[in-house]
Amino acid sequence: MNLAPYACDPAQTRGRRHAESPAPTRTDFQRDRDRIVHSTAFRRLVYKTQVFLNHEGDLFRTRLTHSLEVAQLGRSIARALQLNEDLVEAIALAHDLGHTPFGHAGQDALNACMAEHGGFEHNLQSLRVVDSLEERYPQFDGLNLTFETREGILKHCSRSNAEQLEAQEPQGIGQRFLNRTQPSLEAQLCNLADEIAYNAHDIDDGVRSGLITLAQLQDIPLFDGFRREALQAHPVLANSGRRLLFETIRRMLSAQVYDVIAATQAALDKAQPETVDEVRAAAPLLCFSQAMRQQSLALKQFLLHQLYRHPKVMDTTRQARQVITELFALYAQTPQEMQAGFAAQAQATQTGVEATQVKLRVVADYIAGMTDRFASREHERLTGQKLLT
Ligand code: MG
Numbered sequence: 526m527n528l529a530p531y532a533c534d535p536a537q538t539r540g541r542r543h544a545e546s547p548a549p550t551r552t553d554f555q556r557d558r559d560r561i562v563h564s565t566a567f568r569r570l571v572y573k574t575q576v577f578l579n580h581e582g583d584l585f586r587t588r589l590t591h592s593l594e595v596a597q598l599g600r601s602i603a604r605a606l607q608l609n610e611d612l613v614e615a616i617a618l619a620h621d622l623g624h625t626p627f628g629h630a631g632q633d634a635l636n637a638c639m640a641e642h643g644g645f646e647h648n649l650q651s652l653r654v655v656d657s658l659e660e661r662y663p664q665f666d667g668l669n670l671t672f673e674t675r676e677g678i679l680k681h682c683s684r685s686n687a688e689q690l691e692a693q694e695p696q697g698i699g700q701r702f703l704n705r706t707q708p709s710l711e712a713q714l715c716n717l718a719d720e721i722a723y724n725a726h727d728i729d730d731g732v733r734s735g736l737i738t739l740a741q742l743q744d745i746p747l748f749d750g751f752r753r754e755a756l757q758a759h760p761v762l763a764n765s766g767r768r769l770l771f772e773t774i775r776r777m778l779s780a781q782v783y784d785v786i787a788a789t790q791a792a793l794d795k796a797q798p799e800t801v802d803e804v805r806a807a808a809p810l811l812c813f814s815q816a817m818r819q820q821s822l823a824l825k826q827f828l829l830h831q832l833y834r835h836p837k838v839m840d841t842t843r844q845a846r847q848v849i850t851e852l853f854a855l856y857a858q859t860p861q862e863m864q865a866g867f868a869a870q871a872q873a874t875q876t877g878v879e880a881t882q883v884k885l886r887v888v889a890d891y892i893a894g895m896t897d898r899f900a901s902r903e904h905e906r907l908t909g910q911k912l913l914t
Contacts, residue, residue, distance in 0.1 A: 529607035531798040533709050539672035542656075542694070543665045557674040558615040564661070564668060566622040566654045572896030573621075574628040576727055576833065577734060585730045588621045591722060595620065598782060599718040605786045606793075608711050615670070616677030616715040623650025625893045626900040627845035627913070629833075634849035635889055642885045648680045650893050652698075658890060660866075672698065677712035706805050710789075713811035721781045724824050725774050731832045732770055739766055745827050747820035751776040781817060788814040844912045848904045849892060855907050856888045862907060867891045 528534055535552035548556050561567055570589035577585040586594075596617035603613040624647050625631035636645040652675060656667040670678075675698050682690070682702045690699025701708060728748065731737040742748045755772040756762055762769040792810045796803075804810060813821060832838065856863050860871035871887040874880040892900070901914045 526610065527607055528609060529793075531710060531793065531801060531804050532606075532608045533612050533673050533711050533801055534609070535611075535671075537801075541669045541671055543669050545669065552611060553671050554609060554611040554615055554674065557668070557670045558611055558618060560668040560670065561615055561619045561622075561655070564622070564654075564659050566659060566894065567618065569894065569896050570621060570624075572898055573624055573626055574631075574897050575723070575730075576628060576838065577730055585733070586726045588624055591726065592618050592621055594722040594726060595715065595718045598721055598778070599715050601782055602714055602718065602785055602789075603711065606710070606714075606789060608714060612673055612677070612709075612711045613714055613718075615674045616712060617718065619651060619655060619670075619674065619678050620680065620715055620719060621647075621651065622654045622678075623647045623652070623893060625650075625849065626895045626897045627841075627849065630842040630845035631849050631900075634846040635853065635892060638850060638853040639885065639889050642882055643686075644683070645889055645893070646681070646683065646686065647893075648678070649682060649686055650890075651678050653890065654894075658894070673709060673711070676701075676708045677715055680712075680716055701805070707807065707809055708805065709801050710804050710811050713809060714785075717785060717811060717813070720821065720825075721778065721785075724821060724828065725778050727828050727832060728824075729770065729774055731828070736835045736837060737831050739770060741831060742827075745824050747777060747817075747824050748773060751780065781813070781821070784814050784817040785812070788812050788817070841913065848900055848912055851908060852892055852900065852904055853888060856891065857885060860884060860888070863888070863891050 533554070535554045538553050541553075547553070551559070567589075570592060571587050573588040575586040575588055575591050596614045599613040599617045600610045602608075603610045625635050625645075627634075632645065632647050639645045654667075655670050655675065655678060659667050662669065679698050682699065684702065687699040687702035690697060691703060700706075707713060728737070728742065732739060732742075739752075743752065752769065752773040755769060755776060759772065762772060789811050792812060796807050796810060798804045798807055798810070812818070856871075861868045863871065867887055867890070871884040874883045895903070897913070901912060905911050905914065
């Protein structure tokens with residue numbers, strides 16, 4: 526791998542929280558990627574909702590296929606910019622590990638349940654998964670990933686959570702949210718690759734579901750420009766909605782990838798960072814061009830109003846909120862209904878405010894780890910109501 530001076534070099538890693546001897550054939554970032562792929566939380570992503578619930582159809586994106594698409598886009602861009610592809614892949618595959626069942630509806634509901642007890646942020650939860658919730662190794666909790674992978678996973682963080690992280694791990698991954706500095710280019714790239722991936726696949730899934738139409742999409746300049754291009758190059762596509770859709774999305778994805786590469790290269794040429802720390806101290810360098818940023822925003826707005834807030838999506842959202850909220854109340858009341866390990870942890874501290882905090886965080890961890898269908902079944906077992914199955 527040919528690395529630019531501003532890329533993350535595994536030989537210069539800031540290391541793991543628990544020292545380990547190096548692997549004989551793999552770099553530290555490759556090792557991180559492998560640990561993520563073998564984790565329990567990673568396998569659960571296949572049964573977690575992106576936008577459409579898992580039971581609504583077999584062809585919609587799940588958190589797993591979404592994460593694979595982010596990794597693919599990220600690696601393509603990383604290679605062109607001479608960034609570290611292995612690190613990008615590790616971050617991309619781990620970035621959604623902390624998501625609750627039922628997509629954003631689930632996360633909003635859990636955040637509301639935890640409002641008085643520190644809240645719930647899915648980015649921070651992804652970090653909790655890799656730092657402590659995975660139980661696979663004899664010497665430590667979590668996956669003991671490198672600083673650089675953990676830095677990329679923690680995409681956003683509130684100030685109060687960053688202060689807590691900083692107290693636990695001085696000058697660690699919480700620090701940049703207090704200093705308002707940037708993460709590595711590999712981390713910045715995963716952010717943008719995430720956005721490129723979901724904008725494209727939500728169009729595909731939205732049309733497949735019938736909730737948005739090709740006709741509506743003609744009002745979106747980013748989409749319509751490439752639709753026209755596709756039709757001009759292949760007039761036969763006028764007879765095939767599906768192929769026209771795919772060819773348009775394919776062109777749109779390519780154009781966004783090339784746009785990021787060109788705009789970022791120009792920003793790098795101007796800023797001339799010579800180390801990763803110079804990247805961290807600089808303004809964000811990984812970017813779309815101005816024109817692409819605006820077009821991408823318009824597409825996001827369209828998806829927000831026409832798809833994510835579509836009455837049919839909102840209806841499942843309401844049910845998801847009910848399942849999560851009721852599960853939370855039930856486990857908080859009777860922690861022994863959770864699996865043995867969680868039940869024991871929830872009941873470990875007996876009395877006082879701290880006991881309540883510990884218990885509710887365990888409940889939140891337990892619910893956040895559930896797949897869509899496990900959450901529905903647990904809800905049915907405990908309430909007798911059949912929702913979202
Ligand atoms: Mg994502």
